[in-house]
Amino acid sequence: MRLCADVGGSFVDIAAFDDAGAIGWRRKVPTPVDDWTAFVALFADALAAVACDRVSIATAGLVDPLSGIVTSANIPCIDGRRLAAELGAVLAVPVRVVNDADAFVLAEAARGVAAGHDRVFGIILGTGVGGGLVEHGRIVSGxxxxxxxxxxxQVVHDSRTAPGANPVFACGCGLVGCLDTIGSARGLERLHRFLHGIDADSIAITRGAQAGDPLAAATVDYWCELVGGPLAMLLHAMSATIVPVGGGLANATALIAALDARVRANLLTPATTPIVVPGRLGQDAGLIGAFVAGA
Ligand SMILES: [Zn+2]
Incomplete structure (x- = not known):
């Protein structure tokens, strides 16, 4: 039995998997974002409840493959820690930690919409833009x-036009015009405000576009152009054959279908079937990805 957890900024989804990969015992609890002692206790309590000899964690943060140090803005209590080593020392079991976007891609490659593909570039379109590359079932950590x-x-520029003529926004990373500033759900909303001066949430914009609202349709079209071009270029460079999509915008199936059409129109190798597709595993992807990653 293996204890697996999907540690997000709001909740920890934690479950016991049998050796065949089936989920048994499962809990969902608020993430003790600022309390390391409570974070450790969460896992210690789970190990006391179910007999597991290994722990696998998918978490919102980068994991340095050499040092094991986690960088996580949303979960301060694990930020800067060698999480696998420190947690493993306390719990006295092997612990593996992977990035949650990487876990999503691993899961979709193993059991989801990308099963059977050797090279999978998965993307997260949620509050931000993320992604992960999996080759032959293994994460390419980089x-x-x-x-x-x-x-x-930077993918959006206004260096050759009047300032403010293009949707060039400051990014949290310190650069300007990043894909993250227009490709995420907040980015879609930002783009709509820039183009039309209208505040609307991403769900209203995507539904509006589907219902024939010309302003929303123009926003979605521009969004597909800005996101689809870089994505097609990456697919050429990576030779990935499928792009499972996770995050909140994955639920906007018409938006993802429009993005897929834009990407395929930009590919040098024609594709007759969809490439950019919503993930199939939903809320279980992080847990399954943690299980697949092993410990
Ligand atoms: Zn950025």
Whole structure:
């Protein structure tokens, strides 16, 4: 039996998997974001409740593959810690820690919509833009654990136009015009405000576009252009054959279908079936990805 957890900024989803990968015991509790002692106790209590000899964790943060140090803005109590080593020492069991976007891609590659594909580039379109690359069932971690993270780097410019003519927004990373500033759910809303001066949430914008609202449709079209171009370029470079989508915008199936059409129109190798597709595992993807990652 293995204890697996999906540690987010709001909740910890924690479950026991049998060796065949089936979920048994399961709990969901608030994340003790500022309390390391409570964080450790959460796992100690779970190990007391179910007999597991290993722990696998997917978490919202980068995991340096060399040092094991986790960088997590949303969960201060694990930020800067060698989480696997420190937690493993206290619990006296092996612990593995992976980034949650990487876990999502691992899960979809193993049991989800990307099953059967050797090279999978999964993307997260939620409050931010994230991603992960999985090759032959293994995470490509990259330097500092940043492999597959495609949200940062300037994709929108106004250097050749009047200032303010293009949707160039400051990003939390310190750069401007990052994909993260327009590709996320907040980014879609930001783009709508920039184009039309209207405040609307991402659900209203995507539903509006589907219902024939020309302003919402124009926002979605521009969003697909800004996100689809870089995504097609990455698919060429990575030779990935499928892009499972997670995060809140994955539920906007018409939006993802429009993005898929834009990406496929930009591919040099024609694709007759969808490439950019919503993930299939939903809320279980993080847990399953933690299980697949092993310990
Ligand atoms: Zn950025």
């Amino acid at each position: 330097a500092g654990g940043i492999g597959g993270e495609w949200g940062h780097g």
